[in-house]
Amino acid sequence: MSSTVDSPISSSKIQIHQLDRLAPRSAFLLFYAGHPPHQTMISSLSARHIARIARQQPLRLFSSQDSLVVTNVHEESGVAVLAMNRPPANSLSLELNEAISTSLKQIESNPKIQSVILASSNPTIFSAGLDITELISPSDERLPKFWNSLQQVYIDLYGSRLATVAAIQGHAPAAGCMLALACDYRIMHGGHGEEHLPTIGFNETQLGIAAPPWMGQLMVRTIGFRPAERALALGTLFPPSEALNAGVVDDVITEQSSSESNEVLKALLPEALQSQTSNPVMIKAYEEAACYAKIPPQARVASKLVTRSESLKEMQMTREDDTQHFCGFITHEVVQKNLMKYVEKMKQRGKAKKS
Numbered sequence: 001m002s003s004t005v006d007s008p009i010s011s012s013k014i015q016i017h018q019l020d021r022l023a024p025r026s027a028f029l030l031f032y033a034g035h036p037p038h039q040t041m042i043s044s045l046s047a048r049h050i051a052r053i054a055r056q057q058p059l060r061l062f063s064s065q066d067s068l069v070v071t072n073v074h075e076e077s078g079v080a081v082l083a084m085n086r087p088p089a090n091s092l093s094l095e096l097n098e099a100i101s102t103s104l105k106q107i108e109s110n111p112k113i114q115s116v117i118l119a120s121s122n123p124t125i126f127s128a129g130l131d132i133t134e135l136i137s138p139s140d141e142r143l144p145k146f147w148n149s150l151q152q153v154y155i156d157l158y159g160s161r162l163a164t165v166a167a168i169q170g171h172a173p174a175a176g177c178m179l180a181l182a183c184d185y186r187i188m189h190g191g192h193g194e195e196h197l198p199t200i201g202f203n204e205t206q207l208g209i210a211a212p213p214w215m216g217q218l219m220v221r222t223i224g225f226r227p228a229e230r231a232l233a234l235g236t237l238f239p240p241s242e243a244l245n246a247g248v249v250d251d252v253i254t255e256q257s258s259s260e261s262n263e264v265l266k267a268l269l270p271e272a273l274q275s276q277t278s279n280p281v282m283i284k285a286y287e288e289a290a291c292y293a294k295i296p297p298q299a300r301v302a303s304k305l306v307t308r309s310e311s312l313k314e315m316q317m318t319r320e321d322d323t324q325h326f327c328g329f330i331t332h333e334v335v336q337k338n339l340m341k342y343v344e345k346m347k348q349r350g351k352a353k354k355s
């Protein structure tokens, strides 16, 4: 059931992932900086094909505007961007999870890249967490695959050889918060006035469910035992200033600023994110990512191992059980009824907003 992609920092030396090691069935749109001056789009290639081409010319840029994620790399600064691009809310479906993992591996396979910014093409929502529709009347085959893909995203992000910086432009509830907490550094937008404050946190208990142990522990490791215990029990969604005070995020940025980083951002950001080149969160995320990229990678990865390898090992050991618990829990009749009610409420709210 579990996928075989290992965490790159689970061994004590840095492993540069080879494209060949990706699941051979991975098929996605790929932009390749091949024949100048334009990028050539190659669609639906197997990983082996991609690897063959990559050996001939350096991989610079891949994915497309319509992909579930959009990515780009800037080799001069050693920084890449991986942005979720699943309207309307970047809710995490099986396919989005797989796309995040695959793209992260692709970026890791470029030895010139040391940092990645995890972002969203939606300027007001980072990620709405799990796609709740995945949980309603799920098939026996898809549900464990879905959960497994989420576990894999966590393992890949938390254990990446890259320094990971989350550019949290907007809401990040539940598994959206997990993505951010699995990164090395988090920058959140301060919001557009008191009326429109984004929030971040594990709100599961408010939905009548509990964050799985590995997710809950991530909050404990980030903000400490007692504050996490309370936040998990209450299902607290932190607005930016409270998230900063609690240590859920490392930085909150509101001010529009111009900076020499804008020019780099124009080159770095994929087309779908070009409107964010003067966004203060993105500027700060780039500056932070570039700062990490200057640290000797062996030392940086070794220090990451110190804090993360134990929990990654634990995750690998309990993964199968976690999937079984999740599937058993979600398919329970009472949970199904509650989830349906929740989705109905969400839809009504959406309709009311639109009318």
Ligand SMILES: CCCCCCCCCCCC/C=C/CC(=O)SCCNC(=O)CCNC(=O)[C@H](O)C(C)(C)COP(=O)(O)OP(=O)(O)OC[C@H]1O[C@@H](n2cnc3c(N)ncnc32)[C@H](O)[C@@H]1OP(=O)(O)O
Residues within 6 Å of the ligand: 088, 089, 091, 124, 125, 127, 128, 129, 130, 131, 132, 133, 171, 173, 174, 175, 176, 203, 204, 207, 209, 210, 211, 212, 213, 322, 325, 326, 329, 346, 347, 349, 350, 351, 353
């Ligand atoms: C040893 C013991 C082991 C025990 C193991 C137990 C295992 C138990 C496991 C259970 C674990 C479950 C883990 C869950 C983690 C999760 O991630 S649950 C998901 C939680 N997410 C949410 O509750 C977020 C819901 N959404 C919102 O609150 C808001 O949409 C928003 C704040 C993100 C954004 O608000 P706004 O900007 O006002 O946009 P909306 O109009 O609300 O939404 C736009 C659009 O998106 C759709 N949408 C939003 N969220 C989701 C989602 N999560 N899934 C699917 N779709 C979503 C929403 O319906 C709107 O659609 P329409 O435009 O109306 O079509």
